[in-house]
Amino acid sequence: MSTKNGSKYEDDMELRRGPWTLEEDTLLIHYIACHGEGRWNQLARCSGLKRTGKSCRLRWLNYLKPDVKRGNLTPEEQILILELHSKWGNRWSRIAQHLPGRTDNEIKNYWRTRVQKQARQLKIDANSAVFRDAVRCFWMPRLLEKMASSPPSAENLNPNYADLLGHTPQEGLFPHTALFSTDLQATFVNSRPCYELSGLENCSPCISSETTMGVVQPADIAQEFSQTPSDAVGNLLLQQYDALLTGHQSNSSCGQAGPGVVAPTPASCSAAVGSLVYDYSALANCGADNTLDSLWSMDELWQARKLENWGI
DNA sequence: AATACTTGCAACCGCAACCTT
DNA sequence: AAAGGTTGCGGTTGCAAGTAT
Numbered sequence A: 001m002s003t004k005n006g007s008k009y010e011d012d013m014e015l016r017r018g019p020w021t022l023e024e025d026t027l028l029i030h031y032i033a034c035h036g037e038g039r040w041n042q043l044a045r046c047s048g049l050k051r052t053g054k055s056c057r058l059r060w061l062n063y064l065k066p067d068v069k070r071g072n073l074t075p076e077e078q079i080l081i082l083e084l085h086s087k088w089g090n091r092w093s094r095i096a097q098h099l100p101g102r103t104d105n106e107i108k109n110y111w112r113t114r115v116q117k118q119a120r121q122l123k124i125d126a127n128s129a130v131f132r133d134a135v136r137c138f139w140m141p142r143l144l145e146k147m148a149s150s151p152p153s154a155e156n157l158n159p160n161y162a163d164l165l166g167h168t169p170q171e172g173l174f175p176h177t178a179l180f181s182t183d184l185q186a187t188f189v190n191s192r193p194c195y196e197l198s199g200l201e202n203c204s205p206c207i208s209s210e211t212t213m214g215v216v217q218p219a220d221i222a223q224e225f226s227q228t229p230s231d232a233v234g235n236l237l238l239q240q241y242d243a244l245l246t247g248h249q250s251n252s253s254c255g256q257a258g259p260g261v262v263a264p265t266p267a268s269c270s271a272a273v274g275s276l277v278y279d280y281s282a283l284a285n286c287g288a289d290n291t292l293d294s295l296w297s298m299d300e301l302w303q304a305r306k307l308e309n310w311g312i
Numbered sequence B: 001a002a003t004a005c006t007t008g009c010a011a012c013c014g015c016a017a018c019c020t021t
Numbered sequence C: 001a002a003a004g005g006t007t008g009c010g011g012t013t014g015c016a017a018g019t020a021t
Helices: A008-012 A022-035 A040-046 A053-064 A075-088 A092-096 A104-122 A129-149 A161-165 A175-179 A182-191 A197-202 A218-225 A229-246 A266-277 A280-286 A292-309
Strands: none
Touching: A022 A040, A022 A053, A040 A053, A053 A104, A075 A092, A075 A104, A075 A129, A092 A104, A104 A129
């Protein structure tokens, strides 16, 4: 009887494992050139390769096939992966179908080595809503910036790219950043040229008061409400976030707009959320009793509220 | 210079769906 | 309809190369 997935042939002969040699590659390429790809077990039997059909298939599809693209993923490919993964999860082969020349294995490796690494460093679950938002609002804009500085080559992208995402990348790809004012996005991009997710702890001090969106300095709010700066920021943020979600001004403890505090508007809410979401460490610096962890917890609260408001 | 640790990636494994007989 | 074979997918592992100590 043969093994579960193999054939009697595989049991009868000693099979090679591990890295492929140049000779094996040549043999496989030559065989496929003559007979075409597919029927992998037959190929394994007839080609003279002492490999399983599975191994031959994998080597061909992931490495030898002529249209397999080598080298680093471009920013636009990375954006596409991030976006499609947020839609489909770990459906690597499905995602790979939309990145010509890239294999599911390569995409999977990218996700595990780069994306999950960032999540680990931030101590967040890579599949959590918090991390997805961080990727959308923070990482993607950075990739966009890279794309802008080196325009993507059209042939790199699947022609169905825009259709696939349901909108044009520039306008609708990042709904969160679309909420943010152009000024604010520019502030993000321009003020943090070295921003990477792993570099959160190095980000510049606290909220910018330079935007036109009415975002105030935490210290101002603290003075106004006799709270520690970080508490004040947290409360203001929650209040404004509520307003953003519900479409009206909330009556929470910080509800009254005092000097230096503007009544929440969609724009100011966006700005507040946009400023704060990524400035955890800066916030931590504002309040002696607030650690990065507690601020992340705060973010989870926003997430919970958001889901609650959306009836999820 | 030597060693330990980390990273990136190719390859393997088990499983499930699909195909063939 | 059932059994065996094949293919494809997602998770995991092993290892070479690079980096830090």
